[in-house]
Amino acid sequence: MKEDTPKLEARLEKLKNDIRDVLNDDTLPVAEKQLAAEALETERDNIEAKRHQKIRDAVSDKFWLQGETLSKYWINLNKSRTPRDTIARLRTGRGDQRTHTTSSKQMAEEARSYHESLQNAGLCEDLTEEEVEEVLSHLTTRLPNHHKYRLAEYLDEEEVRQAMKDLPNGKAPAFNIIQILTRIFNDIERHGIDPNTDFAKGWMCPIYKKGDETDIANYRPITVLNTDYKMMTRALTTKLSEAAPTLIHPDQAGFMKGRRIEDQTDLAQMLLYQCEQDNMNGLFVFLDQEKAYDKIRHDFIWRTLETLNFPNHFINTLKTIYNNGETCIIINGVISDTYRVVRGVRQGDPLSCLIFNLAIESLAAMLRASELRGFQTSGEEERLITSLFADDTTVYLSANDNLETLQQVLKRWCRCSGAKFNTNKTIYLPVGNPEYRAQVAQTRLFGPHHIPEGVQIAADGTPVRMLGAYIGNGIMNPEVWTPTLDKLKSRLAQWDKSRPTGNLLAGQETLR
Missing domain, CATH: 1.20.58 (Methane Monooxygenase Hydroxylase; Chain G, domain 1)
Incomplete structure (x- = not known):
């Protein structure tokens, strides 16, 4: 047709x-x-x-x-239509110079200025080489030679073809340009990106979250990247995913083949139960990173890859992709000037998840190598001290652990990596016998150490949200799931408008 x-x-x-x-x-x-x-x-x-x-x-x-499959086409058929969001006005300036603008051009430039300023915010200017070496010295795994040789090879047509097949429906170009794309990608691997092209350019659309609608900080940045850019990084991701399991500890389950998010939530639930049954007193620390993917330093990524024995070919390819990154802001259809992306891994880039996993692996290694005891679970030789799903990090402390040791590990890693943990979003969950849990919640003391002000302590009956699940002591009340159930009911009601026959495919299962 x-x-x-x-x-x-x-x-x-x-x-x-x-x-x-x-x-x-x-x-x-x-x-x-x-x-x-x-x-x-x-x-x-x-x-x-x-x-x-x-x-x-x-x-x-x-x-x-x-139709009647969990596809974008069928979901959009039953999706309620709402007007496209627009931004009426934004706050500009700081302090006494603060004012508001309703000009879309000025709002776009204000958003660009805000996100550009975040590129260097909070970086340690006095960071020494010795500090970085000390942090990375805890990485003990190295890339095996057969994976190193594989990552040192140029992308070939079959890898580009597979990357195209992996794109979502409606996103891929025709197969007759595979040869051309392969030549382009190989040229980038050899000579870098032509600065006169927009190959590594991103278009950011701020989406309102909550809070003051005139504050650009209250908008979630959604960035769209070029299809050819994502095809190249997807092909690189496929190669990297073959090697990643040899470098990343099983404690990390985020975006790793064969590892699932429920592995981490089930682990926390079972350990919570075991702590109460066996009187294993301690503390679960749920850490929250502030804009984790946006803050990781590029030079820290390169040093991490070098430490892990990655080939120069692969590292240099990443460098040329990252060093040429730039982003513009779109507000009400008006496009701002661009700014250079000199920090973080890019949203929407297939490669970002694994690169971030490699960068945060040094934090997990530092925790495992520290004096923190954590918990010893039955049948496991290695003590349990941390679990991760991408940037979501949970630390398990026994009652005899030193809270200051944890704080020092986090501080050292953040100085080197550029990361920052949100104190006001960190949650401490006391575990063990009821008397111990109540004592920690009431006194805010963990051993001799005072739990910092601003850190929430989840007392009995208070649910803690972990990777979409709720855990905690004495939270059998099903009301914690009410918002989730209401959302599911609303979605099913929308789908019911299309009069489904009952043969709706969900993965490989048929709902009848």
Whole structure:
């Protein structure tokens, strides 16, 4: 149909012009003019009917293929339509110079200025090489040679073809450009990105979260990247994913093949139960990183990859991709000037998750190598001290552990990596026997150490949200799941509007 449609459109346009010319041709007799016009109109109507039938067939085919499946097409059929969000005004300036603007251009530039300022905010200017070496010295794994050789190779056509296949439906270009893309990607690997191109450019759309709507800090930055950029980094991700499990400890479950998010939540639930049954007193510390993916230092990433024995070819390819990154802001359809991305891993980049996992692995290694005892679980030789899902980090402390030791580990890692932990979003969950839990919650003392002000202590009956699940002491109340259940009911009610037959495919299962 895609090939026929332009021809039909062109023929219809020609018939439209021919009919107009015939009707305006005063040299033809009226009867002849009428016959000629009728013939042209008949042909036009037939082509219109043919085009309309092709459209109906295409819609029908798409519905049979994607209808009642968990696809973007079927979900959008039943999705409620809301007007596109616009930003009416934003606060500009600081202190006594604070004012507001309603100009979309000025708002876009204000957003650009805000996000550009975050690039260098909070970085340690007095960071020494010795500090970085000490942090990275805890990384004991190294990239095996066969993986190193693999990552040192240039991307080939089969890898680019697979990257294209892995793209979501409706996102991939045609397969006839694979050879061209492979040559482009290889050229980037050899010579870097041409600065005159927008290959590594991103377009950021701020989406309102909560709070003051005039404060740009209360908007979630959603960045869109070029398809060819994502195809290249997806191909690199596929190669990296083969090697990542040899470098990243099983404590990290985020975006790792064969490791699941429920592994971490089930672990916390079971350990919580065991602590109460066996009187294993201690503390679960749920850490929260502030804009984790946006703050990690690029030079820390490069040093991490070098320490892990990555080939220079792979590191240099990443450097040219990251060093040429730039972003502009779009507000109300108005595009700001660009700013350089000199920090963080990029949102929407398939490579970002594994690169961040490698960067945060040194923190997990520091915790495992520290004097913190954590918990010893049955059947495990290695003590349990931490679990991670990407940047979501949980630390398990026994009652005899020193809270200051944990704080020092976090401080040293943050200085080197550029990261920052949110004290006001960190949650401490006392575990063990009820008397001990109550004592910690009431006195804010963990052994001889005072729990910092601003840190929330989850007393009995207070649910703690961990990776989408709720854990805590004495939280059998099902009301904690009420918002989630209400959301599910609302979604099912939307889907019910399409009168599903009951054969809705969910993964490999059929709901009946």
